[in-house]
Amino acid sequence: MALSLFRRAEIAPPPDIEAASLRSDRFRLERERDWRRLEAIVEALEKNRLRRISDDDLLALPVLYRQAASSLAVARETSLDAAALTYLESLVRRAWFQIYGPRTSLAAWFRRFLGGGWSAAVRAIGLEIGIAFAVMLAGTAVGWLLVARDPAWFYALVGEGMAGGRGPGAGRAVLAETLRGVDSGEGLTLFAAYLFSNNAGVTVLAFALGFAFGIPTLLLLVYNTASLGAMLWVFADAGLGWEFAAWLSIHGTTELLAILLGGAAGLHVGRSMAFPGDRSVLVAASEAGRRAAQVMAGAVLMLVCAGLLEGYGRQLVAAPAARASIGAAMLLFWLAYFLLKRARPVASEP
Amino acid sequence: MTAAATALRADVARRRRELITPEGLALPLTIAGRGARAGALLLDLALIVTVLTVLGILLLAMGLSALDLETAQTNPAVELILVVLILVVFLSRYGYFLWFELGPRGATPGKRAMGIRVAARGGGRLTAEAVLARNLTRDVEVFVPIVFLLSGGVEWGTTGIAAFAWLALFVLFPFFNRDRLRAGDLVAGTWVVEAERHKLMRAMSVASEPPAAAYPFGEAELSVYGEHELQVLEGVLRRDNPRAQRQVMEAICRKIGWQPGEGDERAFLEAFYAALRARLEQDLRFGKRKKDKHSEAG
Numbered sequence: 286m287a288l289s290l291f292r293r294a295e296i297a298p299p300p301d302i303e304a305a306s307l308r309s310d311r312f313r314l315e316r317e318r319d320w321r322r323l324e325a326i327v328e329a330l331e332k333n334r335l336r337r338i339s340d341d342d343l344l345a346l347p348v349l350y351r352q353a354a355s356s357l358a359v360a361r362e363t364s365l366d367a368a369a370l371t372y373l374e375s376l377v378r379r380a381w382f383q384i385y386g387p388r389t390s391l392a393a394w395f396r397r398f399l400g401g402g403w404s405a406a407v408r409a410i411g412l413e414i415g416i417a418f419a420v421m422l423a424g425t426a427v428g429w430l431l432v433a434r435d436p437a438w439f440y441a442l443v444g445e446g447m448a449g450g451r452g453p454g455a456g457r458a459v460l461a462e463t464l465r466g467v468d469s470g471e472g473l474t475l476f477a478a479y480l481f482s483n484n485a486g487v488t489v490l491a492f493a494l495g496f497a498f499g500i501p502t503l504l505l506l507v508y509n510t511a512s513l514g515a516m517l518w519v520f521a522d523a524g525l526g527w528e529f530a531a532w533l534s535i536h537g538t539t540e541l542l543a544i545l546l547g548g549a550a551g552l553h554v555g556r557s558m559a560f561p562g563d564r565s566v567l568v569a570a571s572e573a574g575r576r577a578a579q580v581m582a583g584a585v586l587m588l589v590c591a592g593l594l595e596g597y598g599r600q601l602v603a604a605p606a607a608r609a610s611i612g613a614a615m616l617l618f619w620l621a622y623f624l625l626k627r628a629r630p631v632a633s634e635p
Numbered sequence: 636m637t638a639a640a641t642a643l644r645a646d647v648a649r650r651r652r653e654l655i656t657p658e659g660l661a662l663p664l665t666i667a668g669r670g671a672r673a674g675a676l677l678l679d680l681a682l683i684v685t686v687l688t689v690l691g692i693l694l695l696a697m698g699l700s701a702l703d704l705e706t707a708q709t710n711p712a713v714e715l716i717l718v719v720l721i722l723v724v725f726l727s728r729y730g731y732f733l734w735f736e737l738g739p740r741g742a743t744p745g746k747r748a749m750g751i752r753v754a755a756r757g758g759g760r761l762t763a764e765a766v767l768a769r770n771l772t773r774d775v776e777v778f779v780p781i782v783f784l785l786s787g788g789v790e791w792g793t794t795g796i797a798a799f800a801w802l803a804l805f806v807l808f809p810f811f812n813r814d815r816l817r818a819g820d821l822v823a824g825t826w827v828v829e830a831e832r833h834k835l836m837r838a839m840s841v842a843s844e845p846p847a848a849a850y851p852f853g854e855a856e857l858s859v860y861g862e863h864e865l866q867v868l869e870g871v872l873r874r875d876n877p878r879a880q881r882q883v884m885e886a887i888c889r890k891i892g893w894q895p896g897e898g899d900e901r902a903f904l905e906a907f908y909a910a911l912r913a914r915l916e917q918d919l920r921f922g923k924r925k926k927d928k929h930s931e932a933g
Contacts, residue, residue, distance in 0.1 A: 314838055
């Protein structure tokens with residue numbers, strides 16, 4: 286029985302307090318049993334074995350913690366027993382970490398996150414989303430214009446490997462072939478997983494680079510959308526503009542929105558560090574970082590959706606109209622979720 | 636005491652922080668050293684790489700060496716394994732640190748081995764968002780530089796050098812601030828502190844005989860040493876190594892001008908420890924601290 290562990294500690298014979306010749310040792314021996322009880326509770330908490338803790342112990346935890354903390358304060362001023370001081374310091378610290386540790390489980394956090402935490406965080410960084418959106422539009426326009434002026438730019442922007450035969454001067458038939466779906470669903474899970482892992486990497490990078498005042502994030506956004514613009518021009522030039530847009534939009538509305546959010550989250554961190562207002566830079570950065578982290582967690586979720594849409598949806602749905610309407614529906618869904626989903630008012634955590 | 640030991644003590648002293656908890660209690664914390672953190676990271680990376688390598692070898696052993704897109708499109712089992720593989724790699728990059736640091740210990744296996752953990756800076760609650768933020772930033776600090784170095788990015792000429800300097804800024808960030816924060820800690824509002832566990836040793840004065848009888852230490856003998864020497868002596872007594880005790884006894888006797896006897900090292904040291912501690916603690920109650928043998932009580 287698990288409880289016997291504590292029982293044994295509790296009924297251990299009390300140390301012979303009078304035998305101690307030093308006053309500080311008597312102080313310590315009088316309190317030692319409470320310390321050990323606290324240690325046993327903390328140990329169980331650390332191992333995540335909550336069922337092993339009796340109700341009595343759980344109720345006693347705050348009291349025991351305070352007692353140990355005040356013992357520490359007294360011992361620091363009266364005792365020179367280095368071992369006991371080190372023990373008390375580590376005990377108080379461990380108890381504190383448990384009492385002030387993450388209180389919610391991952392599952393509970395996730396429920397709160399979907400139930401309004403995410404959309405609230407997204408709404409809170411509206412300004413950065415606007416900036417990132419403008420930058421992405423500008424990047425696309427730049428890519429388009431550069432390739433329109435000189436098709437050689439295409440290979441500089443897109444790269445030979447990613448182009449995969451699509452390029453300026455490629456025949457209309459070749460381009461149309463790349464937009465075709467497949468007839469069966471085999472091999473698509475793999476494709477979806479690959480796309481997700483790849484895109485999530487880019488998005489996390491966009492966020493993490495925001496740390497340096499957001500400038501690298503902007504560059505990353507411009508670079509990635511410029512290749513999109515270049516690709517767009519190539520297909521438009523071949524008269525396949527609508528087909529390409531539909532091909533792109535089925536997953537692209539979700540994926541580009543996720544990248545937009547990732548970039549905006551990075552910008553948010555960068556902006557609050559560059560312009561912290563009347564807070565200190567450290568406080569501003571950590572407040573922004575926590576908010577941005579929620580946005581990012583959501584962006585990764587969106588990329589899972591995008592990966593599935595790209596891997597399955599785009600390959601199985603071939604008609605441009607159907608592709609475009611799926612894309613538009615996803616876009617509407619996300620926008621509605623972000624703008625309308627409010628957290629239900631709950632009693633604030635103590 | 637050697638110069639190295641002095642430097643070590645000074646370093647630990649610099650890393651000590653007093654945190655005021657919401658109840659108004661002063662909580663002592665020690666910021667984790669850069670060495671411990673680097674060690675923890677290396678341990679974690681080694682663990683991840685080992686697991687992935689074993690996984691890879693297992694797959695090879697199962698005769699799936701010919702894994703490619705062609706077979707994947709025809710064989711659902713192969714496809715499933717590849718999908719799982721991609722997800723495992725993804726999770727080991729982003730999920731490993733997240734999962735462990737959200738646990739009640741606030742530490743990855745590597746951090747636990749080094750006796751350190753993540754905590755909220757300033758004494759608040761460590762939230763899931765904070766852990767998320769510090770681990771998303773880890774990407775530029777750890778994985779991007781590794782990929783950069785492995786892919787020979789340094790050979791790209793000027794761009795390569797610029798990128799290298801840029802990444803070095805992230806990697807070396809903990810060297811540029813007092814709290815050893817890395818970029819992710821800064822963004823998340825966290826820091827990494829020592830979280831070593833100590834066992835409660837037995838009380839020192841319970842076992843010993845009343846000291847005054849055999850060894851009459853007087854004012855002159857006890858005013859030689861301070862708290863630091865007392866702690867060293869405590870350590871010697873707890874380790875209970877006869878040779879060390881002999882040496883310490885001789886050193887003390889030299890200092891206080893006594894003749895060391897034979898065979899009573901432990902009894903002598905225990906008596907001296909008890910007498911010295913009683914005296915220093917008495918001074919302590921009157922607000923006088925004597926740090927070590929060089930300082931004056933005051």
